[in-house]
Each structure stands twice: as structure tokens, then as C-alpha cells.
Amino acid sequence: MVTRVTTSGNYSAVLTNLLAAQQRQADAGDRVSTQRNGQNLKDYAKSSELLTAMRTVQTRVGVFQDQNSLIADRLANQDASLVRVADAAQSIRERMADAIASGRVDGLVEDIQAQMNIAVDSMNASYSGKYLFAGGQVDTKPVTASTLADLTVPPAVIADFFKNDDFKVKAKLDDATSVTAGVLADDIGTDLLTALQTFQTFNQGPNGPFTGAMTNAQKTFLEGQLASWNTIRADVTLIAAQNGTNQKRVDDVATDLEARQTSLTIMLGDITDANMAQASADLEQASLSVQSSAYVFQTLKSSSLINFLR
Known part of the structure; x- marks a missing residue:
């Protein structure tokens, strides 16, 4: 059997090789310039379902990370306020003890008023324009008493000085972990204002x-008050400790979410990111193929079977 050799057939074969080499060169060039194996899911047809699922999980993890960042900030602000209330209770106790030791009460009322101001301001602390310890009444100042004199104005019911409700903020840190992040002003300050x-x-x-x-x-009265202020400080410190436990849980979950996000990024990269060494080698090889095909095409243009038949 004799294979027919024609000029048009040679042109067709060489042109096909040239176009294929140019396409390989373009594909390799795209991978080198974008550092990606494709531009959309169509380019990852074999892995499209996996990529879609992984990106969905990655988005969900990102939402949890954003929410946890807000919860961590809230807990940090609550911690600072709770520590100030506990310190105010301790300072009142120490001021009373100093007065007992010195036998004089000059400035005692003024000093206790100053510590009350600190405690009340701390219970009325806000975060992002909302009161931290007001429960669901985030636009209402949770503690209305501002002076010692306010506490004895009839009917002088301590519960009336607190305007928070019973709602406590709860947050879902990830698919399996939730915390109660809210603390209420009356839980912090009822015993303090009563004392x-x-x-x-x-x-x-x-x-x-x-x-x-x-x-x-x-003297007898103040000595009887010292134990009460010890208890008040201890109780507020316990609330602060519980808040700190929640901070630790948020930190632990944040670390886990960061690890999951990193793992997902690596797994996605294994599919979508180009192997730069391989892409560069493919580009070099495709460029040589284009040059070779172009040279053959140019050579074929200057030759013809007619020249051999003459």
C-alpha cells in the first residue's frame, strides 16, 4: 500500500500540529501567569463537586471566625468591667478597715461614693454602642442609681435600680460549641448596692x-460590714472567672477554626494552584513545539511537489 503524499495534506498536518502547540503554549502560559490550573469550575470539571463542597465549608468556617472575633471582644470588655467592680468592692472594704484602724472616718463617705461611681459606671459599660450588662435591653442603661443618696430615697427598692431583663446573649462558636456570653447587671450589683x-x-x-x-x-457597724464586702468581691470575682472560662473556650475554638481554615486552603490549593515548576517546563516545551512547527510550516511554504516532479 502506498501512502499518498500531497502538498495540501502536508500543510494540514503541519498546521494542526502548530495550532495544537500554540494551544498548549497558551494553557501553560495561563498557568504560569495566574498560578492557577483554571479560571472557573468548568476548568475543574473532575473536581467541581469537591471544590464546591470545600468552598462551602470554608465560607462557613469564615463566618464562625468573624462571629468569634466579636464574641471575644465582648468578653474582653466584660472582663475589664467585672474586674473594676470587684476592685471597687475591695477598695470599699479596705477603706472601711483603714477607718477602723485609724479611729477616724474623715472622707469615708466621699471615698465610698467614688468607688460606687466606678462600680456603677462599669455595670453601665457599653460595647459597639450597646450596654453590655443590660440583657436584651441594650439601649437602656441597666443601673440608674448614681449616688449614695439615691439608694435611700423612698421606696428605695434595690431591684428598681436595675433596668436589665433576663436575656443572656448566647453564641454558637462552631458546629458543636456554644457559650452563654451575656452577664446581667443585677447579677453583678444587687448585693453591692444593697450593702x-x-x-x-x-x-x-x-x-x-x-x-x-x-x-x-x-466602729461596730463598720466591723460588721467587712465580711459582707469580702463576699461581694468574691462573688463578682467568680462571675469574672466564669467570663474568663468563656474567653478560654472562644480562644480554643478560634485556634481550631484557624487550623481548619488553613487545612482547607491547602486542600483547595492542591486542586486549584498550579505546580509552577511543571507549568514552567510545559511552557518551555510548548514554546519549542511552536517554534518547530512554525519552522516546518515555513519550510513547507517554500517547497512544492511540483518542484520534485519537474
Whole structure:
């Protein structure tokens, strides 16, 4: 059998090789320039379902990361406020102990008022324009008492000074972990304001006011108050510790989410990211093929079977 050799057949074969080499060159060039194996899911037909699923998971993890960042900031602000309330309770206790030791109560009322201001301001702390300890009433200041005198104005019911409701913020940290991040002002300050009310009632009573040298009645009263302030400080510190436990859980989940995000990024990269060494080699090889095919095509143009038949 004799294979027919024609000029048109040779042109067709060489042109086909040239176009194929140019396509390989373009594909390799795209991989080198974009560092990707494709531009859309169509280019990853064999792995499209896997890529879609992985990107869905990656988006979900990203949402959890954003939410956890907000929760972590909230908990950090709550911690700072709770520590200030506990410190204020400790300072009141120390000021009373100092007065007992010195036998004088000069400035005692003013010092306790200053610590009350710190405690109330801390319970009225806000984050992103919303009150932290107000429950669901985020636009309403949770503690309305501002002075010792407020605490003894009839009917002077301590619960009336708190405007928070019972709602506590809960957050889902990931698919399996949730925390109760909210703390309520009345949980923090009911005992504190009650003790301050007791102090102010005594200060306004027949054995007051607290000025100058301490009387026996005042000494007995203050000595009886020390244990209460120890308990108040301890209780607020316990709430702060529980808040700290939630901070630790958020940090642990954040670390896990970061690891999952990194793993997903690597897995996606294994599918979508080009092997640059291979892509560069393919580009070089395709460029040589284009040059060779072009040279053959150019040579064929200057030759003809007619020249051999003459």
C-alpha cells in the first residue's frame, strides 16, 4: 500500500500540529501567569463537586471566625468591667478597715461614693454602642442609681435600680460549641448596692454621719460590714472567672477554626494552584513545539511537489 503524499495534506498536518502547540503554549502560559490550573469550575470539571463542597465549608468556617472575633471582644470588655467592680468592692472594704484602724472616718463617705461611681459606671459599660450588662435591653442603661443618696430615697427598692431583663446573649462558636456570653447587671450589683444602701441608711441615721472621730457604734457597724464586702468581691470575682472560662473556650475554638481554615486552603490549593515548576517546563516545551512547527510550516511554504516532479 502506498501512502499518498500531497502538498495540501502536508500543510494540514503541519498546521494542526502548530495550532495544537500554540494551544498548549497558551494553557501553560495561563498557568504560569495566574498560578492557577483554571479560571472557573468548568476548568475543574473532575473536581467541581469537591471544590464546591470545600468552598462551602470554608465560607462557613469564615463566618464562625468573624462571629468569634466579636464574641471575644465582648468578653474582653466584660472582663475589664467585672474586674473594676470587684476592685471597687475591695477598695470599699479596705477603706472601711483603714477607718477602723485609724479611729477616724474623715472622707469615708466621699471615698465610698467614688468607688460606687466606678462600680456603677462599669455595670453601665457599653460595647459597639450597646450596654453590655443590660440583657436584651441594650439601649437602656441597666443601673440608674448614681449616688449614695439615691439608694435611700423612698421606696428605695434595690431591684428598681436595675433596668436589665433576663436575656443572656448566647453564641454558637462552631458546629458543636456554644457559650452563654451575656452577664446581667443585677447579677453583678444587687448585693453591692444593697450593702451601699445599708451604709447610707446608717450614715443618715441617729449614729451618723461619718465625720471626724469614729464612735463606738460606727466602729461596730463598720466591723460588721467587712465580711459582707469580702463576699461581694468574691462573688463578682467568680462571675469574672466564669467570663474568663468563656474567653478560654472562644480562644480554643478560634485556634481550631484557624487550623481548619488553613487545612482547607491547602486542600483547595492542591486542586486549584498550579505546580509552577511543571507549568514552567510545559511552557518551555510548548514554546519549542511552536517554534518547530512554525519552522516546518515555513519550510513547507517554500517547497512544492511540483518542484520534485519537474
